[in-house]
Amino acid sequence: MKVELGAKNCLYPLPTVLVGAIVNGKPNYTAIAHVGIMEPNAVSLGMNKIHHTNQGIKANKTFSINIPSTKLVKETDYCGLFSGRDKNKSELFKTFFGKLKTAPMIEECSINMECELINTVDFPSHDVFIGKVASTFCDEAVLVDGTVDFSKVDPILFVMNDRNYWRLGSKFAEAWNIGKELDARFVPKLSI
């Protein structure tokens, strides 16, 4: 039986990431999970305007996305709990830079993407930053035959509904393939 929940966003889980930017000359990191992909090389960050990090993204037109593993859950949650106005979060991690120079990245995260800001969608309470991935770095340890293995990345998945962090499970089917088994079995070709 279906139950109506009201206007309840259930588009979860989403990956929890650490967003990096230079704010007032210093690397700052905040944790968010309201992220998305817009086209293959473009990502979005839905960031409440209260975040200190937003100022740095607007000023430099660059940011980084760092994917922490479950081992970094305390550091990640900390970065979401406390503002860079009050805490020096850059001391939690070792920072490195890529070609953009103003998108600080976290050495301890196995995946790092430096991004150029290409658009902003303005909501009353949120800045939605749209970025183009400029360059991606990963730990050699998460590569298998040149492809990132997400079981090794071990990301922190977020569900708002229960306010918990979840692990990634195992892979179980091949995309753009397993559905071929249904072709011509259940669905008639439309007459034209």
Added chain:
Amino acid sequence: MKVELGAKNCLYPLPTVLVGAIVNGKPNYTAIAHVGIMEPNAVSLGMNKIHHTNQGIKANKTFSINIPSTKLVKETDYCGLFSGRDKNKSELFKTFFGKLKTAPMIEECSINMECELINTVDFPSHDVFIGKVASTFCDEAVLVDGTVDFSKVDPILFVMNDRNYWRLGSKFAEAWNIGKELDARFVPKLSI
């Protein structure tokens, strides 16, 4: 050691959803995983312009997001493999409607959100539809004490890098809480 991968999007996994719209008077469903959250009640769909479904979203300014479980992986993948121009995908599922009347939803998916189109971001190859959740339905069976339990939803997570579908694992930490353990232990208060 860090390895540079070039401009490689690694913002995964994301939840695979079935997007519903009325196209030429008929419900149509397509599978996408390039989704996101912009602010708590606003979602985004990054949809290649080749999709048949895009026409219906533009015409009616409504769409639905349905979250299939791993048991529906063949049907879900099928909806991503084949276009509504060639196949009548509405015959795969039982359709129901909510208050928007033009956002067809899938009975067999345990979570359904009907959405109103509030903005579109135009990319060369993709329409990014931004929607406001108008109303959400769920199967009674996925509710525990009134909250959606994502282990019961059992969503299909997508990773583009290896082109596989993955399961959700288990929850392991409380958000906005576990990071408190680090407070005052590692990070000094900034001097003002």
